Amino acid sequence: MQSCFFSTSRTTNDGSNETDQEGSNKLSKDKSIKKNLLHENIYTIPNFLTFTRLVSAPVVGYWVLQGNYTDASILFGIACVTDGLDGWIARRFNMQSIVGTIIDPMADKTLMTILTVTLAMQSLIPIPIAGIILGRDAGLILASFYYRYISLPEPKTFKRYWDFSIPSAEVRPTMISKVNTAIQMGYICLSLLAPVFDFTGHIGLDYLGYTCAATTIWSGASYVYTKDAVRILHPPSNIKK
Template identity: 30%
Template sequence: MRAVLAQLPNALSLARLACAPAMVWAIVAVEHAAAFWIFVSAGVSDALDGFLAKRFKLNSVLGAYLDPIADKALLVATYVVLAAYAWLPVWLVALVVFRDLLIVGGALLVRIVTHSLEMRPMMISKINTAAQIALAAWVLTGLAFGFHDAAISRVAIYGVAATTVLSGAAYVITGWRRVGAWESTSPGKSGPGGEGA
């Protein structure tokens, strides 16, 4: 029973990953109510996934990678397809995707240079993710139930843009400092016998 329970968080993450193409299909097929419920189901899955992992200590190496990948795949797919139909501005989606690529590229660079990768989510990053989810949920709710408020949409869009820039900058600065700290303490980088000696 424990073995089956241990795989449940990963199964939920895989189901959430499958929601990404399902979301694209629903919006392309103009099944906006379906798109809304897919997004809601994914949110419930994410919450249940996290609860099970913490409550029963079911954390795993696979889950540590699979959970954020599933979350990001769904968000990016949702943003891209909404932008394709002009329900979100293209510049915002480009900014969100660029920030994600910047963080992934930076993390790989830090890993290559320092041979270590201890990336913990920052508070600004959590705020950014919450803002992205709220904006997507707002747009999908409007499409599914036929209401729209331009003022709220504008505030949400610029809120996502601001937190995206701030979180991206925070990760760049943190990565830069980590590399600098590693270089200052790495053998052969300074002091007797090092470069410049």
């Protein structure tokens, strides 16, 4: 009778132990799961479109400072189109990625921040409103650095910190944040178009600016009080890092 302290095994035709083979296959499967979990494909069309929007931001800002509002408006319009297009492609062709949830709002905020600063420098946006917009964004950026660090799987190295193919946390925009983004884009877009179509200082634009400031403060607070705004990703406990 076999002892109950030993697992049963069978020797295959090539002399290898079947139990060892099963263990090896399980180990390979676990390694594959771990690799798929910690890394994802970031070289997708939606991420490329997002990157082009990120690169276009300083160009738009430069044209604003030069007073070339027409070209700045055209490039800003193209950036807005890519903002909607990359999301549609990602959903339609199943190209969503965790890194996309990070760099997409990053590209939007970079574009909006540069435009806010340059338009304020050109006196097309009141400085107090620009300060509220920039203050909220600065707070969110600092928070994103913090959450990236605490959620990054071990080892927490400098190289792995900036390797965005390793997802660690997922940002879920709140409803008021989405509303605020739309209002901000509308306000900044109209402020950019104002010198082109000569409606600078219109009272409707002023009221839109006040609304933008109010929703900006509200949306910033929503990330603090909404529990699922940021979701930290963890690998399964049975997968060793």
